[in-house]
Each structure stands twice: as structure tokens, then as C-alpha cells.
Amino acid sequence: MHQAAPCGSFAQPDLRISMAQPSLPLQQLLPATSPLAFGCMGLGGSWDDAPYTEDHVAHAHAAVEAALDIGVTLFDHADIYTRGKAESVFGELMRRQPSLRDRIVLQSKCGIRFADDEGPKRFDLSREYIVAAAEASLRRLGTERLDILLLHRPDPLWEPEEIALAFRQLREQGKVLHFGVSNMNAAQMAWLGRSLDQPLVVNQFEMGLGHLEPIEAGTTFNDGQAAARPGSLAWSGTLEHCQQQGIQVQAWASLARGRFSGDTAKDPADEPARRLVQELAQRHGVSTEGVLLAWLMRHPARIQPVIGSSQPARIRACGDALxxxxxxGEWYALYEAARGRALP
Ligand SMILES: NC(=O)c1ccc[n+]([C@@H]2O[C@H](COP(=O)([O-])OP(=O)(O)OC[C@H]3O[C@@H](n4cnc5c(N)ncnc54)[C@H](OP(=O)(O)O)[C@@H]3O)[C@@H](O)[C@H]2O)c1
Known part of the structure; x- marks a missing residue:
């Protein structure tokens, strides 16, 4: 059980902090977007149909307050997080403090379906499903508009023309302002983009010291060592495509789930990178979380890390990244330590 916290008003986000970094691609469209995003996957309790409780609301309130304190304005949701409860709890916060909605950039995702009578867990980017899922997110969040809607994962059965129709309908009805994707590579974005009458504005994918594939794709594509990370080849050109098109890259698993920022490494292979993260944190007088996120933000794509912690102290520690x-040299030292061997 979480300690019940008062659910009073939120402090104003510190815009001086948000604006301190060089501009992000997304700030061209949504100027209030912060360099760091807050991921809401940890809100709302367990991944089942049990209703959320007042403790979950208090837990979410403390996390959101901590995120606002470090200047976060972009809040990342998905319809599936805690089976809809993350959005519902967040909606509850906005109902209790309606001014919150106008101070934040609200993003959600759709396209993943849990197993049901019609089939196993699957992806569904049909027109009907996208529209219905976005409308359900709006109902749970208790708002009339999403600022950004992402397609959560590529669906092998997708028809880009259908997706274009869904996007147009949601935009014309004022339900979604901008659209993006998640976990898609350059070829998939280009394929989808051809059918759309508006640009994709975000691609959110796994990236960080715990998941180097998008970087490895560029550094080892013509090297035999690439075989060590076979998944990386699928990401070839993805960062470059986003940079060329002005698409905001958002990194999930940006804290690598604690693999490098705690006092011990569970996997001995992580120990050199963990020690280096500690050393750099001490040298610069920042938190270890700050080092992990600064590694992502140093990339010229102006990557926006998505913070997945829901502990207020850890969220505040993430603010050191700014x-x-x-x-x-430091960036490459971390890269080498995390990949476990020198570059070719
Ligand atoms: N698009 C996608 O497919 C996708 C997939 C996954 C996630 N996401 C988004 O990205 C956000 C972040 O993703 P994530 O949760 O995978 O990544 P993350 O930020 O790397 O990890 C967060 C998790 O790691 C734990 N953690 C962090 N540092 C720790 C430490 N030093 N010691 C122990 N535990 C530590 C946190 O626990 P505490 O809460 O206790 O701090 C939390 O459970 C999510 O909230 C969601 O919005 C998107």
C-alpha cells in the first residue's frame, strides 16, 4: 500500500528548467514540450481489472508532482497501461485539478490488444480499432483532446490508407492534434508516411545504455561484430530518418530499469558501465539517473527520454540530466562500457 498523500494542487512546472536545453523537434509544433517526458506505465496499480484505489491516486499525484517539479510537461500514456487504470487515475488527477490539463502535453498510444474471445494478444491498426481506442483513452482521461497519439507497435496486417483515414477522422473531430509511432524503424515510418496527409511527429522506441541497438545499427552495420547484436540491423537509418524528417525520438527504458544506476549490478556484465555511471555522477555532482539520461540527450537527434520511475525521489533525481x-569522450566511454567491447 502506498502512503496516502494529500491530493491538493500541483506546483507550476518550472519552465526555466524545461527551456534550458537546445530545442527539440517537437517544440516546433508544441512549444511547451519539455526535454524530459514522464511515462505513466507505473501508475494505476496492477495489470488486472481490479479497480484503482485512493492509494493509487495519491501515488500518481506524488509522481506527477515530482515530474512537474523538474519541469516535465509531456506525459506519456497508453491505453493498455495497467489495463486502462493509468489513464483513469491520471484523469482523476485532472478532474481534481482541471488547470493541469492546459499545462501539459498529453500523449497516448493505441494498437495493442489483449487476448479475448476473438484471438490472442495481437496488434490492431485497423481504422475502427484506432478510432475506438483513442475515444476510450479520451473517456478515461476525462479530456476532449489528446495532443499526440502514437501507434504502439507495427501491425503486420496494417493498411496505411486505413490508418490515414483514422488519423483524419480523429483530427477533424478535434480529438487528436498530432500523430506518431512507436517501435517502428525507418522503412516502416516511410511506408506509413506515404499515405498520410500530415507528418508523423514522434517515434518512441527502446534506447539507452541498456538497449544500444539503434546506435549500434549505425556504427557496426558494415562490421562483422554486428552479428553480436543481430537486432540492431533492423534499426539501420532510423535515427537518421527521424533527424532528417524532424521527428521527435522518444526513448523508453531510458533508466534501463535500474541496471546501471543502483549500488550493485545484478548482471556482472553490467558492472563496468554501472561503475562508470557512478564515477561520472560523482565527478559532475549529479545523480546516476542524470548521467543515464544525459547520455541519451547528448545525441544530436535531441532525444527525449521517457522516465519510467514512479518514485518521487528517483523522478527528481532525473532532473539532474538537464x-x-x-x-x-565521456559519451563514448559509457557507450563502450555498456556494449562490453571496444568499437571496431
Ligand atoms: N512504446 C513502448 O513500447 C513502451 C514500452 C515500455 C515503456 N514505455 C514508456 O516508457 C516509460 C519508461 O519505460 P520503462 O519503465 O521501461 O523504463 P525505465 O525508466 O528504464 O524503468 C523504470 C523502472 O525501473 C525501475 N528503476 C529505475 N531505476 C532503478 C534503480 N536504480 N533501482 C531499482 N529500480 C529502478 C523503476 O522503479 P521505481 O518506480 O521504483 O523507481 C521502474 O520500475 C514507461 O512508463 C512508458 O511510458 C513505452
Whole structure:
């Protein structure tokens, strides 16, 4: 059980902090977007149909307050998080403090379906499903508009023309302002983009010291070592495509689920990178979380890390990323330590 916390008003986000970093691609469209995003997957309790409780609301309130304190304005949801309860709890916060909605950039995702009578867990980017899922998110959040809707994962059965119709309908009805994707590579974005009458504005995928594939794709594609990370080849050109098209890259698993920021590494292979993260944190007087996120933010794509912690202290520690610009040498030292061997 979480300690019940008062659910009073939220402090104003510190826009001086949000604007301290060089501009993000997304700030061209949504100027209030912060360099760090807050991921709401940890809100709302367990992944089942049990109703959320007042403790979950208090837990969410403390996490959102901590995120606002470090200047976060972009809040990332998905219809599936805690089976809809993350959005419902967040909606409850906005009902209790309606001014919150106008101070944030609200993003959600759709396209993943849990197993039901019609089939196993699957992806569904049909026109009907996208529209119905977005409308359900709006109902749970208790708002009339999403600022951004992402397609959560590529669906092998997708028809880009159908997706274009869904996007147009949601935009014309004022239900969604902008659209993006998640976990898609450059070829998939280009394929989808051809049918759309508006640009994709975000691609959110796994990236960080715990998941180097999008970077490895560029550094080892013509090297035999690439075989060590077979998944990386699928990501070839994805960061470059986003940079060329002005698409905001958002990194999930940005804290690598604690693999490098705690006092011990569960996997001995992570120990060199964990020690280096500690050393850099001490050298620069910042938190270990700050180092992990600064590593992502040093990339010229102006990556927006999505913070997945729901502990207020850890969320606040993430704010240190805004105080740190890693040198090229430090960035490569972390990269090498995390990949476990020198570059070719
Ligand atoms: N698009 C997608 O397919 C996709 C997939 C997954 C996630 N996401 C989004 O990205 C956000 C972040 O993703 P994530 O949760 O995978 O990544 P993350 O930020 O790397 O990990 C967060 C998790 O790691 C734990 N953690 C962090 N540092 C720790 C430490 N030093 N010691 C112990 N535990 C530690 C956190 O626990 P505490 O809460 O206790 O701090 C939390 O459970 C999500 O909230 C969601 O919005 C998107």
C-alpha cells in the first residue's frame, strides 16, 4: 500500500528548467514540450481489472508532482497501461485539478490488444480499432483532446490508407492534434508516411545504455561484430530518418530499469558501465539517473527520454540530466562500457 498523500494542487512546472536545453523537434509544433517526458506505465496499480484505489491516486499525484517539479510537461500514456487504470487515475488527477490539463502535453498510444474471445494478444491498426481506442483513452482521461497519439507497435496486417483515414477522422473531430509511432524503424515510418496527409511527429522506441541497438545499427552495420547484436540491423537509418524528417525520438527504458544506476549490478556484465555511471555522477555532482539520461540527450537527434520511475525521489533525481552535457569522450566511454567491447 502506498502512503496516502494529500491530493491538493500541483506546483507550476518550472519552465526555466524545461527551456534550458537546445530545442527539440517537437517544440516546433508544441512549444511547451519539455526535454524530459514522464511515462505513466507505473501508475494505476496492477495489470488486472481490479479497480484503482485512493492509494493509487495519491501515488500518481506524488509522481506527477515530482515530474512537474523538474519541469516535465509531456506525459506519456497508453491505453493498455495497467489495463486502462493509468489513464483513469491520471484523469482523476485532472478532474481534481482541471488547470493541469492546459499545462501539459498529453500523449497516448493505441494498437495493442489483449487476448479475448476473438484471438490472442495481437496488434490492431485497423481504422475502427484506432478510432475506438483513442475515444476510450479520451473517456478515461476525462479530456476532449489528446495532443499526440502514437501507434504502439507495427501491425503486420496494417493498411496505411486505413490508418490515414483514422488519423483524419480523429483530427477533424478535434480529438487528436498530432500523430506518431512507436517501435517502428525507418522503412516502416516511410511506408506509413506515404499515405498520410500530415507528418508523423514522434517515434518512441527502446534506447539507452541498456538497449544500444539503434546506435549500434549505425556504427557496426558494415562490421562483422554486428552479428553480436543481430537486432540492431533492423534499426539501420532510423535515427537518421527521424533527424532528417524532424521527428521527435522518444526513448523508453531510458533508466534501463535500474541496471546501471543502483549500488550493485545484478548482471556482472553490467558492472563496468554501472561503475562508470557512478564515477561520472560523482565527478559532475549529479545523480546516476542524470548521467543515464544525459547520455541519451547528448545525441544530436535531441532525444527525449521517457522516465519510467514512479518514485518521487528517483523522478527528481532525473532532473539532474538537464544540468549535464557529456563530453564526446565521456559519451563514448559509457557507450563502450555498456556494449562490453571496444568499437571496431
Ligand atoms: N512504446 C513502448 O513500447 C513502451 C514500452 C515500455 C515503456 N514505455 C514508456 O516508457 C516509460 C519508461 O519505460 P520503462 O519503465 O521501461 O523504463 P525505465 O525508466 O528504464 O524503468 C523504470 C523502472 O525501473 C525501475 N528503476 C529505475 N531505476 C532503478 C534503480 N536504480 N533501482 C531499482 N529500480 C529502478 C523503476 O522503479 P521505481 O518506480 O521504483 O523507481 C521502474 O520500475 C514507461 O512508463 C512508458 O511510458 C513505452
Amino acid at each position: 544540468k549535464l552535457t557529456l563530453t564526446r
